Amino acid sequence: MELFVHGFPSDVAALRFEWAWQHPNSSRCLLAPPIRRPREQPISFALRLLPRLLLAPPWSRLPLRIRWLRPPRPTLELAPPPHMVEEEGAGLPRLKRKKGRSQEVVEENWGCGLCGEAQATPLLRCPRPLCKMAAHPSCLARLFLAPEPLQLLPVGGACPRCHTHLLWGDLIRRCRGEEEPEEEWVEPDDVIIPSSAPT
Known part of the structure; x- marks a missing residue:
């Protein structure tokens, strides 16, 4: 195993990516798939x-992460989109939910900073401590x-208040309420691993 690609919004999205990776000539996602070189x-x-x-x-706009398992990682022929994170490590982080996660109803005095309405919808918040x-x-x-x-799906943008560049996947x-502890690792469920068997 060389790497994992994770962060898909669903198991179906991960399986579609895996199928396209294993069958590039049959997939309609690549207009001109590369040809396998001799040997x-x-x-x-x-x-x-x-x-x-x-x-x-559809993957170019998703907040995917590439986790390389063994250093040194090989240099890719093309760079992935800049919003995709490349990591190194031996597993995937276990996502933990914070207690009292964001199912919170909008507080009385806090509405949307853009439309001003206080709907019962979880709000996306800027991660900077001083930005409200x-x-x-x-x-x-x-x-x-x-x-x-x-x-249809944003990749990221500037915070309307502090103008910090925010990635959509991180905000979601x-x-x-998902956070990644630094030391706790598990075996992945939605793992995409290139097959080492000849095709």
């Missing part, structure tokens, strides 16, 4: 194919997608 090892081909898949819709920005996911998504009106994870 190229399957793992080398899979690593050459990986960034092309990560740059292709809170907004409905739909309001903040509209703001982040203003420069890209044809997209925080809102859901």
Whole structure:
């Protein structure tokens, strides 16, 4: 095993990615999949194919993470999208939910910082301690997608209050109450591993 790709919104999304990775010529996600070179090892081909898949819709906008298992990690032919995190380590972090997670109803004095309404919707909050920005996911998504009106899912954008660049996936994870402890690791459930068997 060389790496995991994780952070998919569902098991189905992870399975679709895995299928496209294992069957690049049959997948409709890659318009021009690379051709396997003569005598190229399957793992080398899979690593050459990986960034092309990560740059292709629908995965190019997801907040995915690539965890390399063994240093030194190989250099990819193309760089993955800049919002995707590359990590090193021997497993996946166990996501823990904070107690009293964000199912909190909007407090009386706290409404959306963008529309001003106090709906019973969990708010996305800026992670900076001094910034008090809170907004409905739909309001903040509209703001982040203003420069890209044809997209449905934002990658990130500037906090409307402190102007810090925020990644959409990190905001959603925080809102859901998920945090990654530094030392606790588990074997992954939705693991994508390139096959080392010849095709």
